[in-house]
Every structure is written in structure tokens, then in C-alpha cells.
Amino acid sequence: MKYVAGIRRLGRIFGFTLAGLWLSLSAAASAQPTPLPPEQAFRARLVQTGERTLEARFEVAPGHYLYRDRFAFTPADQSLRLQIDRPPGQTKNDPSFGQVETYPHPVTILLTAKRPLPQELSIALQYQGCAEAGICYPAQTVSLRPGESTPAGRPVSLLDTLGPPPAGEMPPPPARHGWFAGSLPATLGIFFVAGLGLAFTACMYPLIPIVSGIVLRGAKHGQRRALGLTFVYVQGMALTYTAGGLLAAASGAFLAVTLQQPWVIAGFSLFFVAMALAMFGIFSLQLPNAWQSRINSWANRLPGGRFVSVFVMGTLSALIVGPCIAPPLAAALAYLGQSGDLLLGGSALYALALGMGTPLMIIGILGSAALPRLSHRRLHGIRIVFGMILLGMAAWIARPLWLHRSPVPGLDFRPVASSAELDRALQSARGKPVLLDFYADWCTSCLEFEKNTLTDPGIQKKLGGFVLLRADITANTPEHRALLRRFGLYGPPALRFFDRDGRPFGETVIGAPDVTEFGRLVEQAKFQTLR
Template sequence: MALVACLAVALPAHAVNQDDLLPAEKAFAAQVSRSGDKLQLTLDVAPGYYLYRDRIAISTTPADLAGKPVLPAAQEKADPYFGKQFIYHGKQSIVIPLAAGAPADFQLNVRLQGCAEAGVCYPPYTHKLKVSAAGGKTESKLDNWLGGAATAGKSPAGNSELAAKGWLTTLGTFLLAGLGMAFTACMYPLLPIVSSLIAGQGATLTRGRGFLLSLLYVQGLALTYTAVGVVAGLTGSLLTVWLQQPAVVLTASALMVVFALSMFDLFTIQLPNALQSRLAESSNQLSGGKALTVFLMGAMSALIVGPCVAPPLALALGYIGSTGDALLGGAALYAMALGLGLPLILIGTFGGHVLPRAGNWMKVVKSGFGVVMLGLAIWMATPFLPASLVMLLWAALLIGAAVFLGAFDTLSTASKPGARLGKALGLLLFLLGGAQLVGLLSGADNPRYPLKLIAASSAEGAASHPFQPISSIAELDAKLAEAKSAGKPLLLDFYADWCVACKEMESEVFPQPLVAAKMGQFVLLRADVTANSDAHQALLKRFGLFGPPGIILFGADGKEAQRVVGFTPAAAFASQLGQVAH
């Protein structure tokens, strides 16, 4: 799930050219076909755009002809302002059951809302699709305020964000994760098995033969995990929907904590003794040196190390399940098992002396996995916990990790570099944890910006320049005339409560001292288009905007001078303000 978080959609740090944006009917194209008592609605989201799953509403004219739609699994998106969201990319198919006795012809209303990844959010938009008994596909009627001809969206980018990142990157990540697990105590039970199987060759053993046998052993281990990955991928939609429930997420977070504590050796997760003995007996009955024997023993060994690697394996399966891709699931688990088995191949080929000796460093690696898993548990539970509790949990984790790294231990002049590096890292984590506590006590509610309120106190200039609200073209024209008479430039900000980039501009750009100083030279107007009324649509249409954020800058002569669409960093925005205000 951490990997899912890393693939979450992020807003860019530059303004957008309005001409590059698609109208809503093209960005979020829709078609419907009828088959008996069911409809199949196809949403085709253009590349570079996404839809919010929870803002899709389906109705009919006449009313009450459609049942509850069956929505496909969605990708998780961690949003700093709205919490956990679920979004769609590419082409999506939604099955809609029809009520008994539904007429041959009626209208399907599909209300949806989405954003461009460039940082512009669209107002809610309704497709009105004609459904006929013929069962053919019917495209959206164009009753949108922009007008224009309906066309299908661009070819979908695909539903898997993994595909956008590339298989090489993903499989490499799983390979490294498996290699990291190899350098823990999980590897201990496999070392004597590999040694005994390869030792069956006796004096005839060569490095080439040792490599082949150890590779076969690892293939048996890897293919067992591959099968598990394929199953996780095939059941991906079911897993994803089920895992989105609050009770399930919080339970999974609690289990992640239990798994993490086991990585600190507070207790041991292992197979029952009777089963371990039976597996050991089966191992002893297999003669070494034979290819099929070695391969089968590798497959059986997956059961031996399974409980030990259960925590990171559960994490990997959660990620694979979220993709719903069986081919990816098998390949990813295969790569992870190869990483886990790489040291075994080295031992089988060159002997045990090629690997580092066991020691405390293996416990450090294992503890590192534990810390990461505790962090993941907090991250998973964040949308369902109070913000103050989330900040407190992060503070506890960071400060606890700092203590275990020796942040407050006394070092002597003879201390090794590793100890000094550990203390430096521990002090850094302590400062980060302390920032969470300070932010919590100051009233902050976002762990990403714990000191935001404190920093904002030094940038109060923006607060002295409040926006004047407007809601119609007539009000805008009146304010423009007043500003022109006073010889002052005017700034019109299009805003909405559902606009992520709007909130980023308001919290990260407007309060900056340089920006606030230049904004003080403008008459500041704000058109809050949250309700998306007819008057709001008319305002947006006047400037050819599809949705907020959009900032129109007027010169002292009352004419439009510049416009800023999408999130814009403070330095660039201040420069544009300066060009208009002079």
C-alpha cells in the first residue's frame, strides 16, 4: 500500500495553458449500451485527467428506473486537504441494473466530477445519455454550457498507474524488497536445506553445477510466491473494494502494528511445531543433487519461511490486489522471491564465505522493516482517525526511532562511524518528531505541515487584504468600473471548496510575504463557484475557463492583462503580479 501511495497523482508546480485543457464532455466521455435488464456505462477518461469515484451519481428520466450501479475498483489517492480519495483513470465499465418494467426508451443522467492532473478541477458535469431498446451505444447529448460537438475521449491511458511507471521500475522495487528480507533472520532455516541438497553432489560438485541446483531451488521458492501473486491480482477488485471499508482498514492497521512488533523480536510468528517437524522430515527424505528434488524442496521451503516474511508479504499482496492485474501480481512476487533467494544462489555457487557474517546488523535490517511497517499502519489509518491523534502517533514513532538509533547516547572518541551516523539520523528524526508535537500543541491539523500555523504568523500580510465576493457578471463589471476610476489593478480569483489547487494557492502561495505585498496593490475579488450555479457558469464561460483555479489580472485601465490557470509557485505568481501592478 505504500507503493500505491508512491504512485498517487500529484499536482504539478506550474501554471497551465487554458488552451491545452479539454472540455468536460471530452475529458470525461461517456457511452451507454443496453442488454436486457442491464445497462453498461463506459466512462473514457482522457490521459492526464481523473474522475472521483465518490462523485459519480446516476439517475434516470423518468425517475427510479436504475438500480445501484456496480462500480469498478478505484485507485487510492492521498490528498493533503480532503484525505483519502478514490479516482479513476482510463476506460471504466459500470454495470447498472434496471428496474422491472423499464420502458424501451428513456434518459440516463450521469453526474460526475474530475480534475486535470495539471491542477485544474472541473465543476460537476452531467451527461444526458439516450437509452433505446436497440441496445446500441449512445453518446452524450451536449447540453453543457460550453456547447460544442460530442466526441469520444482520447484513447485511455490504462487503469493501472503501474503501467505508467513502467514494469522495470516496479519489478526492480520488488526485487530490492526481497533482497532486503533476505538479510534478516528469515534466511536462517533455508541455509542448511540448501547446503544439504547441494552437498548431495559430493566430490563431483562444480561451481556451475552448484549454481544450477541453487537456481532450481530458488525457482521452486519463487514460483510458489508467483502463484500467490497471480491469485492476489485475479481477486484485485474484490480485495480493493473490501479493503476500502473503515473497519477493515483499521483492523488491517492494527495487524500491521502486530506484524511490526514481531520484527522487533517481542514475539515470534511461526508455523506450529508439529508442522515444522513434518516439513523437516520431508526435507530429510529428499536426496540432494537431483534437479526435480531440489526444485520441489524449494517450493516446500516457501512454507517454511512464509510466516517469517508474512508482514512484508502482506504489504506486497495489498499493493498487488489494488492493481487488479494478475500478470503484474505474478511477476512482482516472482521478482521479490528472486531477491529473497539471491544469497542462496551465491551460497550454492561459491560457498557461504562470500556472504557477510551474521551479526547484529541483521537485527538492524529487521528492525528497519518494523519501523517502516509502523509508519504504514499510521498512514493507512489516517483518514479514519482525528488529525491530532495522527500527529501524536507520528511524533511517537519518530521520537521512538530516534531513541533506538542512539540519539541521546554518549559517544566516545573511539566510537565507530556507524554509531555516529546512527546518532545523527536519530537526532534528525527527533527534530521531526518534535515538530509534530509543537504543531499539535499550536493547533495544526496536518502532519505534512506541522509548523504551518506558526509560519503563517509571520506572513499575516495576506490576511489584511481580504477578497470581496462576487457571484455574477454584473457584479464583476461594477467592480471593474470602480477599480478603473480609482486607477487600481484588479485581481479576480475563481475558487471552489472542491478545488485542491485552489486550497494550495490559498495556503501556500497567497500568504508568502512577497506575494502578499504585491496583492495589496490590487482590488481583490473572488468568485466562489462551489455551487456551480447558472451565474457561476456564466462567469466561467466569459473567460473560457472549464473550472478553478483561475486568476484573471486586470490592469488599471480595466482590461485583462494576464491570467493564471492552475497552481503557480509563489515566485512566479509574484512576478506576474508585478508585471501588471508595475
């Protein structure tokens, strides 16, 4: 019954997470007239406190906050591994992303190296935050040496460190929600329970003959050796999945950028739908029989009872089982890719594999009689639970397709990507008033403004005589930053009105005004242009 309780707990974890994501669509953001530039809103300092320890100290200006899960620390020496210890943050109901952890106050993050720190040390600090006014800053990165602080190192966009951006940046939603926002041991415990859940699915049953045929052949020397062999066998599986977790976490920044592309979002969503259908038993997902037979034949030729051969067989077993457990495994890799934490990525997949291998170790010692007599109905129920979770994840993954990318019904915004394009658009719009909207996919207040204000019929009627322009700065290119500087802005959302001659008038509107306030601003703009 412990197993059933574990599955129920895992279901609640994913259920609460998905519920939080869907409930995050309704909230409001406030407005503030004069936001600070990011280098003034957030100041970073790197201090070495010991032979192997560093502290990254961040000052946060009043009215601003940093996201707890948007920190990354990358040494210039790629061989140097750092363990990151983030203190608990304050829970905040984000307008578009639900419950998140933030630091609205100074925070110190402990960095611990596994070996003495080199004398020549430089670390790239990545972080992202917002202003309570509703302004979302692009992700910042700065390279510091111990003892240095910003603005000595000039913060730049995270995308600048990745080269030309493919499509856009993926800031929050945070990688860790709910249970995943806790400590590393708690997260590993959740992955271990998930592994136990996978262990009792039909996917793992083909491994039982392998365990019996290889491990038990060398277990004639006693139970202790049997335990050692089964442990080595499970390590072969576990380390294979660990490598996958490390690769997912190491590619975190690139993965975060790539996943914003519509075709990638759609592909992943359809993938999860297909995997859910596989869980429901509509079709079977496994290696071709010829491949499985070849691997099993090789396994039978391996000498049983030897640690090296048993370890190799564990690695091969991971390949046999991999396609069958692809749905939950892909979900775990997607989560780890967003975290960007190598320690978390490797250890979480290791814990998952240990959970999968624990029943196999028991079977290896006690024999197949130790296998729980789960009915077909119960096994089918387990697959249904995982299938429902995957359908929920498919819906969440596809959410940006209709939240971020869909045009506002009734309004036709013309895109402008640079100052030159804006000038040409203003020239062609002579004789009509113009509204310029600064927007980004990662800007929570921009989404709120679209959803709650621009869709209002009264607002759309008032905007009928305007030429509508939109500067989508999601990719945060040099041209985008130059356009922001032209109007003294540091990020979206922001609005600028132009008269019939293409001249700006009034003040730049910073933040996301509600229907009443925005309607008043539009009426004022109309009055100004008619004078």
C-alpha cells in the first residue's frame, strides 16, 4: 500500500502544480511612474568567504524583487562545479504565473565548490526580476571576480551571452513550483517516489528475467554478494539516466530560449498528447522486437556474477525500458532543462532511477516471488493516472500559443523591430494618430494588458482612428534595446502616443493601465491630435 500512497502523492503534486498554472490567468498588476534601470534596481557583489566558498550578495531596491528560481552561476573555468544554496523566498501571487518565490529584499546565495577555488576566478551571475509597478526586466548577466560588484561589470541581456537569439527568451514560469520549490532533498524524494511509481508499471517487467538470469547466476556466494550485484546492476541504469539529467540541465539556457518557438511548443505539446495516449493503451511504445531480442541475446552471453558485466547490463536495461517510460521521463527532463542546475539535474534523474531499481534489487535478492501481485486493473489505473498528468502538461505547454502569440481580436498591430522601422511607420501613418505598444512574451503585465484592457469593446472602439504599432522586444536584440533607450525605457510594458505629424506628445505611459485609465489616455490623445 505504500506504493499506492506514493502514486497518489505524486498525483497530488502534479495536480496542485497544474492547478496553480491554470489559476494564474487572473490577477492584476499595479503601475508606477518611474521604474529604475536594472543596474540600479539590482546590484550584485561576489565575495569569497573561504577556500571553497563564495557568497553572491544581491541588493534589491524598494518596490522591486528577484525571482528565486532565475539565478544561475557559471564559472569561466568549466571544470569548476558549484553547489548553489538559495535561501527560501517570499511567496508572491504573480499576475500571470501563480505562486512564485521572490526576494523583495537583499539576499545572499552561498556557492560551494568541490575543490579549492583558483586564484584567477570569474563567474557569470545570471538573474532576473521585476518591479512592483509591473515592469519586467530582461534576464541580466554579469561576470564578476571575487570582490567585484555591479555596476563595475555591466549587466547585459542573458541572450547576449548565447549569441543571436533564435526566437525569444523564456523567463518565468519558474521551473520549480509547489513541491519543486523546496530543498534539494525534498525534490530528490519526489523523484524517488516517481521512480517507484514507474517501477510498478508493466514497463519494468521485462527486466525481471534479466535480473534473474544474470545477477542471480553469480549470487551463489551468498546474499551479500547478491545484494552487491543487484546494486551494481541498478547503478548501471541510474548512471545512464543521470547522464540524461546532466545534459538537460547543462542545456538549460539554450533550452529555455528554444522552447519559446511556436513550432517547438506545438511539437512538445503533441508529443505529450501522444505519450498520454500510449499510457492509455491506445498503442504500444517500445523498442522494436528485433532490437530487444538482440539486446537480450547479448545479455545472455555476458558472464553472470561479474560486476562489470552486470553494470553493462544495467546500462542496456535503461535503453530497453527508456521508450516505454518516455512520457514521464520526458516531463522530468523538461523540468530539469528549465532549472539549469547541474547538481539538481544529475541527482534528480539518479533518484528517479534508484526508485525504479529498488524493487528490482528486492527481486534480485528474494526472487520473483517478491513481486507484488498487482492486479491488471490496478496497473491500468496507474497508467491512467500518468496519462492524465501528461495531458495536463500538454495543455500547459501549449498555453503560450494562445496566450502569447495570438493577435488581439479586433485590433491590428503593425510590428516594428527598430528605430528605423518605427520612423518609416510614423512617416506612412501621417495624418493619423499613432499608438506604440512595447511588449514581450515574458512580460506578465503585457499579457494582463492584452487580456483585460485591449479586448474591451469600448477600448477597441476608441482606438478605431489610431494606427497601432507594436515593438515586440521578446528577443531583446541590440535593435530592441536601442528602441527602448530612445524613449528612456528599461523594459515593457509601455505605451507612447504620436500626433498626426508623427511627433510624440505627452508622457510615456509605463505599466499596464486598466480599462478606465487607458480609455482616459486615449481620449486625451484624440483631443491633443485634434487641436
